[in-house]
Amino acid sequence: MKRLILACATSALMSTAAYADDVTLELWTWYPSETVLTKIIDAFEDENPGVNVNLNLFESGAYQDRMPLALASGDPMDVVAVQTSTMVNLVKDGLQPLAPLFDEHGSASIDSLISPSALTQAQSLASDDDLYIAPLGVLGSAAVYYNADLLEELSLTIPRTRDELATFVASVTEQRPDLLPISFTGANWFLDEIALTVAEQAGTGFFNSVRYNTGGRWDDPAYVAAFDAVVSAYSDGLFSKDTLDLDYGRSAELFQQGQAVAFMQGTWESGLLSEPHRTSNTIPLNNVVASGLPVLVEGGSPSIRSFIEVGLAVPEQAKNPELSVKFIEFMAAGGGVEAWSDTLFVVPAAVGFELADGIFNSEAAEASYDEIANLLLNPGSDRNNVSDFSAAAGDALISAILNGDSTAEKTAHLQSEWESGRYSNSE
Amino acid sequence: MSKNNDFLYRRPVEKAVMAGFLVILALVWSVPLVAAVVRGFAFNGWQNFSDVIFNDIGGISLIRTYFNSFVIALLHGFFVALVASLAGYGFAFFEFRGKEVAYFIVLVFLAVPATSILVPLFFITRELGLRDNYLAVALPEAALTLPFGVLLIRNYAEDIPRSLVEAAAMDGASNQRIYLEVFLPMCRPAIVNIIALSMMWSMQDFLFPSLFFSSKEMTTAAQAVLRFREYLGSTPDDIGRYNASLVLLAVPALLIVLFGLRFITSGLTAGGVKE
Amino acid sequence: MSDKKSLISKPRLRDIAFFFGPLIAFYAVFYLFSTGFLIFTSFQKISISLRKGTFIGWRNFELLLTDPNFINAVTNNLVFAAVSIIAGLTLGFVIAVALSTGRRGKTLLYAVFLLPTLMPLALIASVFRVLLESRFGGLNELLRSVGLEQMAMQWLIDPPLAYGVVVVLFINMIGLPIMYYTANLSAINTSVLEAAVMDGARTGRIMREILFPLMRGTHRTIILSTILMSFRAFDIVFFSTQGGPAGTTEITGTYVYRFSTSGTNVGYGSAAALVVMVVALLIAALQLFWTRKRS
Numbered sequence: 001m002k003r004l005i006l007a008c009a010t011s012a013l014m015s016t017a018a019y020a021d022d023v024t025l026e027l028w029t030w031y032p033s034e035t036v037l038t039k040i041i042d043a044f045e046d047e048n049p050g051v052n053v054n055l056n057l058f059e060s061g062a063y064q065d066r067m068p069l070a071l072a073s074g075d076p077m078d079v080v081a082v083q084t085s086t087m088v089n090l091v092k093d094g095l096q097p098l099a100p101l102f103d104e105h106g107s108a109s110i111d112s113l114i115s116p117s118a119l120t121q122a123q124s125l126a127s128d129d130d131l132y133i134a135p136l137g138v139l140g141s142a143a144v145y146y147n148a149d150l151l152e153e154l155s156l157t158i159p160r161t162r163d164e165l166a167t168f169v170a171s172v173t174e175q176r177p178d179l180l181p182i183s184f185t186g187a188n189w190f191l192d193e194i195a196l197t198v199a200e201q202a203g204t205g206f207f208n209s210v211r212y213n214t215g216g217r218w219d220d221p222a223y224v225a226a227f228d229a230v231v232s233a234y235s236d237g238l239f240s241k242d243t244l245d246l247d248y249g250r251s252a253e254l255f256q257q258g259q260a261v262a263f264m265q266g267t268w269e270s271g272l273l274s275e276p277h278r279t280s281n282t283i284p285l286n287n288v289v290a291s292g293l294p295v296l297v298e299g300g301s302p303s304i305r306s307f308i309e310v311g312l313a314v315p316e317q318a319k320n321p322e323l324s325v326k327f328i329e330f331m332a333a334g335g336g337v338e339a340w341s342d343t344l345f346v347v348p349a350a351v352g353f354e355l356a357d358g359i360f361n362s363e364a365a366e367a368s369y370d371e372i373a374n375l376l377l378n379p380g381s382d383r384n385n386v387s388d389f390s391a392a393a394g395d396a397l398i399s400a401i402l403n404g405d406s407t408a409e410k411t412a413h414l415q416s417e418w419e420s421g422r423y424s425n426s427e
Numbered sequence: 428m429s430k431n432n433d434f435l436y437r438r439p440v441e442k443a444v445m446a447g448f449l450v451i452l453a454l455v456w457s458v459p460l461v462a463a464v465v466r467g468f469a470f471n472g473w474q475n476f477s478d479v480i481f482n483d484i485g486g487i488s489l490i491r492t493y494f495n496s497f498v499i500a501l502l503h504g505f506f507v508a509l510v511a512s513l514a515g516y517g518f519a520f521f522e523f524r525g526k527e528v529a530y531f532i533v534l535v536f537l538a539v540p541a542t543s544i545l546v547p548l549f550f551i552t553r554e555l556g557l558r559d560n561y562l563a564v565a566l567p568e569a570a571l572t573l574p575f576g577v578l579l580i581r582n583y584a585e586d587i588p589r590s591l592v593e594a595a596a597m598d599g600a601s602n603q604r605i606y607l608e609v610f611l612p613m614c615r616p617a618i619v620n621i622i623a624l625s626m627m628w629s630m631q632d633f634l635f636p637s638l639f640f641s642s643k644e645m646t647t648a649a650q651a652v653l654r655f656r657e658y659l660g661s662t663p664d665d666i667g668r669y670n671a672s673l674v675l676l677a678v679p680a681l682l683i684v685l686f687g688l689r690f691i692t693s694g695l696t697a698g699g700v701k702e
Numbered sequence: 703m704s705d706k707k708s709l710i711s712k713p714r715l716r717d718i719a720f721f722f723g724p725l726i727a728f729y730a731v732f733y734l735f736s737t738g739f740l741i742f743t744s745f746q747k748i749s750i751s752l753r754k755g756t757f758i759g760w761r762n763f764e765l766l767l768t769d770p771n772f773i774n775a776v777t778n779n780l781v782f783a784a785v786s787i788i789a790g791l792t793l794g795f796v797i798a799v800a801l802s803t804g805r806r807g808k809t810l811l812y813a814v815f816l817l818p819t820l821m822p823l824a825l826i827a828s829v830f831r832v833l834l835e836s837r838f839g840g841l842n843e844l845l846r847s848v849g850l851e852q853m854a855m856q857w858l859i860d861p862p863l864a865y866g867v868v869v870v871l872f873i874n875m876i877g878l879p880i881m882y883y884t885a886n887l888s889a890i891n892t893s894v895l896e897a898a899v900m901d902g903a904r905t906g907r908i909m910r911e912i913l914f915p916l917m918r919g920t921h922r923t924i925i926l927s928t929i930l931m932s933f934r935a936f937d938i939v940f941f942s943t944q945g946g947p948a949g950t951t952e953i954t955g956t957y958v959y960r961f962s963t964s965g966t967n968v969g970y971g972s973a974a975a976l977v978v979m980v981v982a983l984l985i986a987a988l989q990l991f992w993t994r995k996r997s
Binding site for chain 3: 566
Binding site: 089245246247421422424 | 747834835856857961967
């Protein structure tokens with residue numbers, strides 16, 4: 001149990017070198033889970049006696065509301081995790097630039113501890129291109145996870161193309177009509193992710209061109225083709241319309257309970273591939289493999305949009321910047337990485353990090369993880385979402401799927417919405 | 428018991444139709460309730476419930492959260508009852524220019540959802556120095572319930588016999604005395620009503636506690652359940668426990684209905700009409 | 703509102719302060735300041751850190767009122783409110799009258815109708831959601847098992863059906879009107895009823911021509927509070943359809959929520975909140991005006 005010590009009383013008297021009195025480090029985050037965080041915190045406290053890490057853990061949505069407010073109000077915070085989206089720009093005025101901090105207090109300069117490409121993405125999030133966050137790693141969407149036992153039982157192989165997907169679905173429906181071929185949530189934001197993944201399969205870096213205002217438009221051929229591909233996937237039965245009323249939890253539940261052969265989600269679900277993760281969460285699956293989304297456009301190749309996730313930062317009001325840097329280094333590039341890396345939720349950004357043994361229980365699983373990691377590290381575009389617009393894009397897709405609206409009409413509509421100023425893309 | 432039972436549904440046919448109608452409707456209405464309970468037993472049966480009640484989840488003991496919820500609910504109910512009854516008296520018995528306009532303004536804020544005033548509320552709470560204080564949640568909740576409370580009490584007050592109040596006024600009693608000795612006792616059903624409603628709405632609130640409490644010890648029941656959704660994932664144990672905790676959140680409501688209902692409806696005939 | 707003469711014509715200032723003071727204090731702190739804040743931010747493009755806001759005049763309001771999704775959301779609010787009111791005044795009334803007779807099992811029946819309004823809406827809405835899942839949901843599985851496959855529809859996916867589901871959810875909240883009618887019923891004067899029965903009137907007539915008109919005050923309470931509180935609705939839609947499919951069942955609460963979660967456009971969210979308040983004000987005013995005319 002973490003002791004709640006009023007930080008204010010002790011902070012003023014802190015010396016930077018020794019922690020003679022107990023020091024409290026206020027950690028604010030929404031990820032990973034408390035179990036994982038406790039492991040990390042315990043390990044850090046063991047290495048740093050006299051330090052108490054107080055965990056302020058919130059649910060993601062609540063965190064989006066809570067953290068910026070608390071930061072702006074000067075609440076006691078020593079290390080804050082920032083969501084790698086528009087949140088960075090929202091809060092950066094309350095954060096300290098990391099590079100100089102690491103030079104001063106870290107064991108090395110930050111770009112020798114954390115992969116430079118991850119740091120570049122981190123910098124791109126701030127409108128002043130400065131580095132405020134140390135990312136834990138990289139994740140992306142969309143990917144597909146398969147119940148390998150069911151694949152074997154039904155003599156199926158991982159579908160890589162649209163035709164293979166059609167065969168896959170037909171085969172499942174025929175042999176086991178009680179199973180859902182692919183389970184995924186019909187939430188609007190996820191449909192947007194699917195469409196954007198397909199758009200990247202054309203290899204033109206579509207999303208970056210729109211997101212970073214380098215001339216891309218929502219009525220470009222790459223997106224129009226992707227939009228069509230997704231809508232036709234539903235009308236041709238490759239994606240089941242039944243999934244449109246599944247929320248995230250239910251879609252995951254169906255896969256884990258063996259009622260679906262495959263599960264489509266972001267790569268943060270890669271824990272499904274890890275045996276320790278499955279066991280500690282009592283997920284009743286024995287063999288899981290993964291792949292990128294089947295290619296749904298002509299002449300395309302598999303792709304994933306990826307981006308850094310969970311950026312750790314030092315707020316202006318941190319009482320002890322040296323300690324904050326120490327913790328960040330520990331969690332992102334030091335001994336702490338091993339504590340969370342077996343959840344496989346991100347590919348760690350720590351330079352030179354290798355996954356421990358014992359995570360995968362089959363070669364196929366390990367190979368498929370490498371495939372996913374490879375796609376993640378070579379993305380077509382950044383998965384740098386604008387969440388309120390994403391909902392609108394998803395709604396456009398759903399509307400086309402259910403009401404047969406024309407793609408031309410919908411994509412033109414999306415472009416005008418993008419330009420309207422209503423959404424958070426206009427920063 | 429109402430006196431009406433002597434006058435309605437006297438014919439057997441009517442009685443049967445009415446009974447059938449009620450039973451069918453009640454069955455339809457209870458489907459979601461039954462389904463919720465069934466989901467609470469998913470996968471692990473009773474263990475879901477015992478897990479949730481007796482173990483800490485995410486470092487929080489469910490019992491402690493119920494205690495927090497209860498305290499806040501009481502505070503919420505108290506403030507609403509006090510402030511609304513005072514204002515209700517004023518609106519019912521005073522006459523002054525602009526009264527109806529003022530009343531209208533009071534009521535209009537019923538339309539304000541909590542989500543639209545979250546940000547200003549956060550700053551208000553900070554300025555009042557109420558962080559991690561039960562009042563930080565109870566006061567805004569009360570503010571949001573007040574328009575409804577005033578509506579309820581004023582409407583009730585205008586329907587009660589004025590003879591007693593008039594007599595007291597004639598005797599020269601001050602408004603304050605009339606309020607204490609005549610008004611409050613006569614409005615007891617409405618006051619009990621609004622306190623019960625306040626408490627129930629308070630128990631459902633997860634938004635304000637999430638925003639204003641940073642200490643884990645202060646977590647309320649509704650907030651905890653929604654937090655469970657995050658701490659717990661999609662694994663069988665978790666789903667079962669999450670559903671069980673949702674069902675448990677309904678238990679106070681059930682208790683209030685079972686015990687409080689009698690109080691409200693029977694209390695009404697006690698203050699019955701004899702004009 | 704009140705057609706009875708008030709008791710004390712001109713109260714002293716001291717009394718006004720005593721009886722209205724606390725209310726004014728609450729309102730000043732929680733509503734006045736908040737409204738001021740909303741007005742202040744709605745004319746800016748500003749983030750939740752409240753730093754570096756840019757004044758953009760009426761732009762937020764323009765964007766808001768030209769967004770078909772917002773207009774749709776407001777319309778939905780009104781429709782759902784209307785449905786709740788109609789259900790309350792008809793079904794709720796009938797149930798309340800039926801329950802007011804001295805029958806056995808009264809408390810249990812009350813409980814069944816009241817519980818949905820007292821429980822967390824998140825629970826009810828999510829239970830509905832799971833029951834109505836097209837593939838694995840309880841309802842469709844039941845229909846399939848008795849051979850009624852054609853009736854196993856996509857309740858939450860097909861826009862008209864999803865709309866219907868939300869309507870049903872709102873009607874599920876009939877417990878509150880029932881409670882008010884019950885309270886009022888117990889307090890009415892029974893001599894009129896006696897006379898009617900003596901004249902040989904049947905139950906239906908008694909209900910329609912005597913009881914219903916007698917409950918006028920309660921009708922007004924229900925109508926007004928339902929309309930106004932419907933603008934507060936959030937959970938009931940958020941946990942069932944989330945405003946879907948594709949915004950079909952969106953209400954103002956879920957609309958504002960969508961734009962407030964990213965925190966970068968607080969001004970737009972404030973504008974939405976203000977417009978909703980104005981709409982509510984107009985409707986409430988209309989309703990009061992209309993009922994005053996009739997009485």
